[in-house]
Each structure stands twice: as C-alpha cells, then as structure tokens.
Amino acid sequence: MGPDALRGVYSALLATFGPQQWWPAETRFEVMVGAILTQNTAWTNVEQALARLRARIPLSAEAILALDAAALADALRPSGYFNIKALRLRAFCTAYLEAGGFSALAERGTPALRTWLLSINGVGPETADDILLYAFDRPVFVVDAYTRRIFTRLGLLAGGGAPDEGLSGKKMGYESIRQAFEQALGPDVALFKEYHALIVFQGKRVCRQRPLCGQCGLRGSCAAAAVSSQP
C-alpha cells in the first residue's frame, strides 16, 4: 500500500466531498464520550444521547460518575446498548480521573497513552485511536469498518470478498492496517483527521441504493467512483 495510492484516494475524496472539519464535538472530553457512544452505532443516535446527557448534567467525568447508574443508562438510551455503554462510560471516567485528567494524560507519550486507553474496559483499538487522534491530536490513523471495506475493494488491502459481503469479510489485522496507513502517509495529524472523516462521511452516505458499488462495496456515490473520476 504505497503513499501515492493513499494520497490519491484522499485527494479524490476531498475533491468530491470537501473538508469535513471533524470531530463533531465542543470539547475534547466530549470527543472521548462520543467515541465510546458511537461504538457500532450511527452518529445521529449518539447526538440524541449526548443531548439527553447534557440536559441532565454538565459533560464532565465528575458529573457522569455522580449521576445515578440507572439515570445514566436512561440518558444514553438513544445510542443503543445503553446498559453496556453506561458501564463503559463510567469505567472510562473513573480511569480518566485516576490518571489526573486531560492535562496529566497529555504529558504521556503516544504509545503509553494508547496502552492506557486499551487497558480500560470498553475501549478497544478503534475507540482508543479515535480518542488519540481527535482528543489528543496524536498522529494515529483510525481504522474502522468503512476503511477496511473501501480499501479492500480498491485493492489496496489484502483480504475481503464479494462486493455484497458486507463489512465482515476476511480481514487484515487492525494493527497491520493502521501501521500500513501511518507508514505510507507519515505522521500528519491534520491529514489523518480529515482522511478518516472523509471515509466515514462516504460511508454514511447511505442512499439505500442497490446493488452496492462493485468497486468499493458501498452504496450511492462511492469512494471508488470518486477516485476513478479523477484525472
């Protein structure tokens, strides 16, 4: 997976969809909360949950932990998996405060910070990397289901299957994909932020059109079409 190919895809997506200016949050802490709530969930549902939570408490680790467990789960209901996400959010807030909050965590190196995040119950590789990139401005490339599918269909990742196989085809490991992107693109926080946002924006443009694109496996105006339309 060479840098020219990856930068070519990025240029095509940017030219087609424009800058996305991500992450959609007002504070760094809200980025972290949103990263947990958006696990396997559409962002529109996460926004509803965040609005319900903000209506009850100020969005801080202390306030979340002070909120009754049942009330927290109820606030998170629109995001789905609300019981599990309430537990995960509380686990994160506890670890966050024990670590000394944002300022103390920001002093850690990226590998140490990533290890800390992954040690928290409910924070896996993608959630950790979302937080590292968008809350801590670390040069970590976020690999999600859309990344896997688009770049597999474009022939830039090994593995994968038929275009209609969905997001659960044969996969390269998360770490190997992440490292491949980071090595090819170099440590560029702004590029990583915008690139991931464009991939997700493309993935969210679900127009319920069938069949799926034969090149990238997505519906509607797809990444492969965007790339192939470039000179």
Add this chain to the structure above:
DNA sequence: TACCAGGAGAAAA
C-alpha cells in the same frame, strides 16, 4: 418487517 449503523468483550469451538 427487515436490515443496517463509525465495536468490544465474553463465551464457545
């Protein structure tokens, strides 16, 4: 009605 949406962890094979 059925399917899908920016995962993660536990249990089973």
Add this chain to the structure above:
DNA sequence: TTTTCTCATGGT
C-alpha cells in the same frame, strides 16, 4: 487461537 454470540435503539 479463532469464531460466534451478546448487547439495543432509531432510521429507512
């Protein structure tokens, strides 16, 4: 070690 199951609401 790898695969499967569970968690759950909202939009189309």
